[in-house]
Amino acid sequence: MRTASNLFRDGHLSLGLVLPAREQDGSTIDFARQLDIGAAADRLGFGALWVRDVPLNGPWYPEPFGHLDPFAILAALAVRTERIALGTAAAVLPMRHPLHLAKSARSIAMLSRDRFVLGLGSGDREEEFAAFGRAFEDRRNLFREGWTRLQAALEIPSRVIPDSGASADIDYELWPVSDSPIPMIAIGSGGQTLEWIARNAEGWRPITAPPRCSAIAMRSGVGPSIARRQARSAAPA
Numbered sequence: 119m120r121t122a123s124n125l126f127r128d129g130h131l132s133l134g135l136v137l138p139a140r141e142q143d144g145s146t147i148d149f150a151r152q153l154d155i156g157a158a159a160d161r162l163g164f165g166a167l168w169v170r171d172v173p174l175n176g177p178w179y180p181e182p183f184g185h186l187d188p189f190a191i192l193a194a195l196a197v198r199t200e201r202i203a204l205g206t207a208a209a210v211l212p213m214r215h216p217l218h219l220a221k222s223a224r225s226i227a228m229l230s231r232d233r234f235v236l237g238l239g240s241g242d243r244e245e246e247f248a249a250f251g252r253a254f255e256d257r258r259n260l261f262r263e264g265w266t267r268l269q270a271a272l273e274i275p276s277r278v279i280p281d282s283g284a285s286a287d288i289d290y291e292l293w294p295v296s297d298s299p300i301p302m303i304a305i306g307s308g309g310q311t312l313e314w315i316a317r318n319a320e321g322w323r324p325i326t327a328p329p330r331c332s333a334i335a336m337r338s339g340v341g342p343s344i345a346r347r348q349a350r351s352a353a354p355a
Contacts, residue, residue: 132165208305258309
């Protein structure tokens with residue numbers, strides 16, 4: 119089942135939901151009910167369910183409610199749904215080790231029978247970077263370096279690039295082994311150029327962009343040309 123690959127196609131529109139969903143403004147979220155909402159969206163023919171990656175909250179955070187760990191709720195949704203694509207929008211790559219992220223992505227992809235889309239962002243809350251001991255101003259380079267290692271780990275066959283202190287005499291592998299690719303899409307720019315996104319990502323979801331650039335172009339079949347056309351059309355004259 120390649121629901122993820124079919125989610126974004128040239129000339130087609132799909133509709134998804136971002137969880138958690140609330141009945142009204144406020145801080146109360148019924149997280150168990152999110153699974154019921156996801157199952158209903160699956161039955162009704164929605165294209166995707168998306169979840170965010172918000173590890174910490176505080177007075178500096180703009181929303182009055184918290185989020186479950188994205189991979190925990192996606193695992194639960196994977197067993198409650200059958201057809202709908204499941205995605206992160208977005209996992210904050212600079213604050214997650216790429217090998218842990220690869221393991222989580224592979225796990226969700228296998229539990230969902232290849233319905234997972236890995237959306238990745240660079241993060242935009244300086245307070246969270248400080249809590250994780252990461253320099254906010256380094257997020258552009260952290261995103262690029264993490265993407266390279268994550269992409270290698272998810273390749274078929276997988277290539278594990280260990281941290282710099284690991285022995286060169288040790289071989290590493292990412293198990294369980296899979297022969298199904300996991301789409302990696304950029305959420306926002308990650309501090310990268312549109313040309314970089316077109317070369318490296320399976321698709322792009324801009325956060326703020328002109329309307330003509332607001333659709334994701336998945337590199338499935340004719341996807342690479344779509345992504346490159348988006349990059350060219352968004353470039354300043």
